[in-house]
Amino acid sequence: MNPRFIGAIVAMRLRRIAADRGNVIWLLVMPLVFTFMMGELMGDWSASGAKPTLVVYGMRGADPAFSAMVDRLGTSDDFRVVARDTTAAPARARRLLEGKYVSGALIIAEDYADSVAAGQRPRVQFFYDSDRRSSQGVRRAVDRELARLATRTAAERLVDPAAADSDPALASAFDDSAYARLYEEPRVRLETEVRGRSRGADLLVLDDAREHSAPSYTLMFILMFMLMSAKDLVLERQNRTLDRLRIAHPSTGDLVLGFFLSGFVLGLVQGGLLLLINSLWTGIDYGDSPAALVLVMVLFVAMSSAAGLLLGTLATSGGQADGLGMVFGLGLPALGGLWWPLEVTPEFMQEFGRALPTGQAITVFHDLIGRGHGVAEVAPMLWGLGFWAVLLLVLAALRFRRYSV
Amino acid sequence: MISVQDLVKKYGSFVAVDHLSFEVERGELFGLLGPNGAGKTTTISVLSTLLPADGGTVVVAGCDVGRDPGGVRRRIGMVPQEIALYEDLSARDNLRFWGQLYGLSGSSLHTRVDELLEAVELTEHGRQRVSRFSGGMKRRLNLAAGLMHGPEVLFLDEPTVGIDAQARSKILDLIRRLNDDGLTVLYTTHYLEEAEQLCDRIGVIDQGRLAALGDKDELIRQIGDEDTIRFVLPPEAFDDLVAAAAAWGAIGDPEIRRGRVVLRVVDGGRALPQLQAWLEARDLPLAHLEIERPNLENLYLNLTGRALRETT
Ligand SMILES: Nc1ncnc2c1ncn2[C@@H]1O[C@H](COP(=O)(O)OP(=O)(O)OP(=O)(O)O)[C@@H](O)[C@H]1O
Ligand SMILES: [Mg+2]
Secondary structure, three states, X not given: OOHHHHHHHHHHHHHHHHHOOOHHHHHHHHHHHHHHHHHHHOOOOOOOOOOOEEEEEOHHHOOHHHHHHHHHHHOOOOOEEEEXXXXXXXHHHHHHHHOOOOOEEEEEOOOHHHHHHOOOOOEEEEEEEOOOHHHHHHHHHHHHHHHHHHHHHHHHHHHOHHHHHHOHHHOOOOOHHHHHHHHHOOOOEEEEEEEOHHHHHHOOOOOOHHHHHHHHHHHHHHHHHHHHOHHHHHHHHHOOHHHHHHHHOOOHHHHHHHHXXXXXXXXXXXXHHHHHHHHHHHOOOOOOOHHHHXXXXXXXXXXXXXXXXXXXXXXOOXXXXXXXXXXXXXXXXXXOOOOOOHHHOOHHHHHHHOOOHHHHHHHHHHHHHHHOXXXXXXXXXXXXXXXXXXXXXXXXXXXXXXXXX | OEEEEEEEEEEOOEEEEEEEEEEEOOOOEEEEEOOOOOOHHHHHHHHOOOOOOOEEXXXXXXXXXXXXXHHHHHHEEEEOOOOOOOOOOEHHHHHHHHHHHOOOOHHHHHHHHHHHHHHOOOHHHOOOEHHHOOHHHHXXXXXXXXXXXXXXXXXXXOOOOOOOHHXXXXXXXXXXXXXXXXXXXXXXXXXXXXHHHHOOEEEEEEOOEEEXXXXXXXXXXXXXXXXXXXXXXXXXXXXXXXXXXXXXXXXXXXXXXXXXXXXEEOOHHHHHHHHHHHHHHOOOOOEEEEXXXXXXXXXXXXXXXXOHXXXX
């Protein structure tokens, strides 16, 4: 090993990248634009786009008091209300929640109005996802409005003789114990079903799309730039600078290390800057484990640099390197859940995605940001990433040997 | 300094270099002349350890290319046929980089870069990006990059391809100066005039085989000392001419090609007056006379079977 030789190659390659100002666009500007755009676009993860949705089924069965309550929920700035006359089965509400189409669902029983008229307590089912911030917001609003509805009903009964007639307990107005009992037993019996905790680990734990888009586009553009620079190696072969390198120094190992490390250093600088800018700009908190954060970045960048090197040794022309770079530079991020979270894809795609380095890296980021995990918990994914990095580097080195005698 | 014996190099089943043998002395400027595809680059690649040989032995500067490639690499400089430079960097940065690879640093690196920029007349353009250079400037820098570490032997693979006459003569001058300073040079080209002007000795290579080897005069001798006289003669006089020609030192019988008599003789200067006398005696005119002496161009054409124009 000749550190001076390796250092000279690293310095030369970085200098060449710096010589082309246009590279800043691909290294820094584009990932930030994507982070911002996709973050805005997917703001709350609900597929409807702009605002989280509360869907209310069975409006036809509701009485005027309940309808008035739904109207009031509809004035919220934080979510929109979609009221449907149709009834729906709980299964449908669960599906909507899991697909992240809605942040909450109310199902009004068909006999709601009849129950109220009969002095019975009618039934309303509420579904929400305790792991999602938007869902929690909807739940708070619904709780508040139901409490208001209950109080109002109680007050109504206390002053309405007709109601007192139908309820022997209200024989005398403003009976303290009667009031207490009414308060304890509100008119509406709320059955709350919590979705999410049951499958906890599988569900997306992030609150904001930017917590996904910041790390994911950082990773994607690191990989992309590395794969796109595979062409450089093809060109070095074609214009014979690689021959000059080989004549200048006999060790293939040093040559491979020089090329690998130049990508590695560049990727670390690029990734570090992107994570920093994103955290300053949108206040993203990358969790409580700096060690895990550093490890995932180091391993992912190493994997990317090795992948670029391997591609450069495989491609036979600059055009081919570009084409393959595009295919893998877009394909691996898509399959690994960088474009959209793996959690929204079918189970088998999730498993496949987490076998890929892109899926492993973003899973670590989700765990760090959303769950506050540390090195121990994300270790399996880190091992996976390390495996890819070593495998690709070894393959690249083996391919490189054909250039030396 | 360079010894090539029975060198064979194949690409798959295609034999690119076919039992090639030649020697280059220390301090010699040796030219490898051959048309496109002759195997020049392949030969240089084997000599500079970039390609393994499939047969034969090659020793460069005392080191066997197969057994001690490291020793060869330290002693040689290589100027590829391509512009093997980083065109997005400046001339200075390019030279600095190649110097660093050979372990130069600090002021010795700086001095060497300055020296070479000076030698190839690029001092004023040192900080300019190579991509903005003219073809001749790039070729000169390409040459300088092969000299950074002061090699004993320099391999130059068609270093003047694609540049104008002025730029070419600058490069040839430079090579001559380097050679005068003691550098052994192996120079490949497909330009006959270059080889003729520049090289002490020339090996003509075609289809991987050595077709001729020697200095200029030796090469000419190889195609024989005969001169060729061509002229137009009325057909009825031809038989008489055949009978008379033997006395003038003719080699073989005269022939008629494309309406002209072709007479090959040992010495055109002596045969011509005799021919003239013979014609006058018969009152025949001497029309469309042409005398051809042997030259390298003919040799090259004969050996390679290809017109030079095809290759340029
Ligand atoms: N990598 C290769 N694979 C297969 N054939 C090759 C390869 N490189 C060269 N050849 C063939 O070997 C022959 C010799 O090629 P080479 O490049 O040595 O010729 P050259 O004399 O340098 O020609 P030029 O003047 O065009 O540079 C040519 O026919 C060429 O097509
Ligand atoms: Mg060639």
